[in-house]
Amino acid sequence: MTGMDRDAPIVAVATASGRGAVGIVRVSGRGLLPLARALCGRELVPRMASYGPFRDGRGEALDQGLALYFPGPHSYTGEDVLELQGHGGPVVMQLLLARCLEAAAEVDATTGRARLPGLRLAEPGEFTQRAFLNDKIDLAQAEAIADLxxxxxxxxxxxxxxxxxxxxxxxxxxxxxxxxxxxxxxxxxxxxxxxxxxxxxxxxxxxxxxxxxxxxxxxxxxxxxxxLLREGLQVVLAGQPNAGKSSLLNALAGAELAIVTPIAGTTRDKVSETLQIEGVPLHIIDTAGLRADHEASDEVERIGMARSWQAIAQADAVLFLHDLTRVHEPAYAQADADIAARLPSPGQGATVLHIFNKADVGMDVDADALAQPQPPGEVLTLSARTGEGLQALRQTLLRQAGWQAAQEGVFIAxxxxxxxxxxxxxxxxxxxxxxxxxxxxxxxxxxxxxxxxxxxxxxxxxxxxxxxxxxxxxxxxxxx
The missing domain is CATH 1.20.120.430 (tRNA modification GTPase MnmE domain 2)
Structure with a gap:
């Protein structure tokens, strides 16, 4: 964008692609009135909506809609701005856009010159960039537009x-x-x-x-x-197969997002979902179950585990799930220890929370399990099936992220x-x-x-x- 002519007039469709009730074509530059007359066939009163046809080169109507003209510097960009608000079909919008470019290059009968020389398609963000360069907004406000x-x-x-x-x-x-x-x-x-x-x-x-x-x-x-409000928190669910990661994702989301079966290894790839807790976005990723590479059943599972470790490396928080019904099994406990050894150390990456799941069916071993030496970091006990302990988990995630509840006047950053x-x-x-x-x-x-x-x-x-x-x-x- 920096190599573009910042003084040239620009035009673009200013509404999202696809069909809609209303679509907008926006033009910004200097001296837009000749172009407005050619497109609308009438004089436009500044800052007043004018309903009528938008005309093609033969004077026939392309569409019916509202035209608004904002003389600079009292406009969004600080330049003259023309908005054509028509029906929101993609074909209609492209016809209006093409007509703007065509009419700009035509010679105006009154002046004998091109109506708007140099009119070109706008680059992404160029209308807002001009607002910034013309001191209508500062850079933080410009970024806030995209964030909104x-x-x-x-x-x-x-x-x-x-x-x-x-x-x-x-x-x-x-x-x-x-x-x-x-x-x-x-x-x-x-x-x-x-x-x-x-x-x-x-x-x-x-x-x-x-x-x-x-x-x-x-x-x-x-x-x-x-x-934190803008970026959210990247949370990865990790653990051995059948520890309840998918069940926990579904419980947090309140919907059946991931397939849950008693068969270990049901999740073979990442499943992502964005939730919110007190307005803070949580981008939660359910990963394939982790175990030693030589224990993988096939190449697909090995690829899934590799992607799980990649997600863990990029996470803000890792929820390491332990199955309370199996914590006394030596092989299971050793596998958990092997996984824990590969997780980020405190202060060296993502925050690791140890979650002991299946409290509803593991009550007999719950006390004994938690009496064992605990892993470093925070430890929570919950049941993804019944919802017990979920609220404590939500609050712990917010606290680990540094969120302070009930703050007034927070601005996006x-x-x-x-x-x-x-x-x-x-x-x-x-x-x-x-x-x-x-x-x-x-x-x-x-x-x-x-x-x-x-x-x-x-x-x-x-x-x-x-x-x-x-x-x-x-x-x-x-x-x-």
Missing amino acids: IDASTEAAARSATRSLGGAFSREIDALREQIVQLRMLVEATLDFPEEEIDFLEKANARGRLDRLQATLDGVLGQARQGA RQRHVQALNAAREHLSLAQAHAAQRDGALDLLAEELRLAHNALGRITGAFSADDLLGEIFTRFCIGK
Whole structure:
């Protein structure tokens, strides 16, 4: 996208592909009125819907619908915007799109020039990119538009709406303003050393830095919650065949998603489902049963187990299921131990929760089993069949993910936002260390404040490279 002419007018179908009641073709550029007259056969009043036919090159109606004209800069992109809202059939939309391109190249009888020279198809996200480049929205708000479209839970949608409204950006701007004030004081002291102003004492730099760090920590906490709402948690169900992984998936989902039989090894490949707990998306993967490669019954089972280990390597949390009815069998216990040895160690990857399943039929051995030396990590007992212990599992997953319930005003965020806030926090910590030195070290303090300021600027786009913009906007849908 970065290689495209950013000044050229653009056009695209702005609604999802497929059939629908309404479809929209959107045009953005400068000087759209001649094109609007050619398409609609009438003058359009700014910001007022006008119903009538959309005409082809012979003046015949292609469709009937609403036309809206928004003169720049009071539009979504900051440029002139024309929207044609017709019937949502894919053929109709493509006819309107082709007519826009055709009419733009035609010579206007009034001016003797092409109506809209250079009109081309929009790239993914290009309308929103123009809104950003024309200062209609900042980068965090632009990302919130895509996050609102992609939201998989109500909580994520509401949080994305708050970010789109500027809640996150205002927090970042307030932090940047505080840093700017500190930078001004530091730079003034560096520029006029003959004044012999004791900057650290009279300007209360340490107190300001402490308050700034505390405020940033609060924003960082909210951003982490927002990133969790957006990204969700990758949870993998692992364990030996017939430990109850598929039953647990079905119990958590409240539906028969995976085939469950008494036959070990029924699940031969990954089965995925996205659920939500308190608005947090959980992407749960039920994997093929794990055992030694030489015990696999065929090549299909070996491939299924390989994919299970791949899923475990990419997980945020692994639920390692143990069958309470078999924990006393030496061969079964050894196989569990072999699997546990290959799972991520604490702090080295995914969180591992040990789940002792089938509590409803294993009550006689339940107490004895749990009296044995327990594996490292959290241990829960449940019954996927009766639902006993499921709520405790749900809450444990949220706690392990770092989710704080009943938080108000959470805004949607991305991992890049969290990384930028962490970088700003590290620079502020170094600035605090320099401020605490009795010899001043104001030049180093000034540099750390500058770096913290720049890190925050990357969130809203105050400091953004073209390759970052390309990475962000090309992930949007075409027409947005």
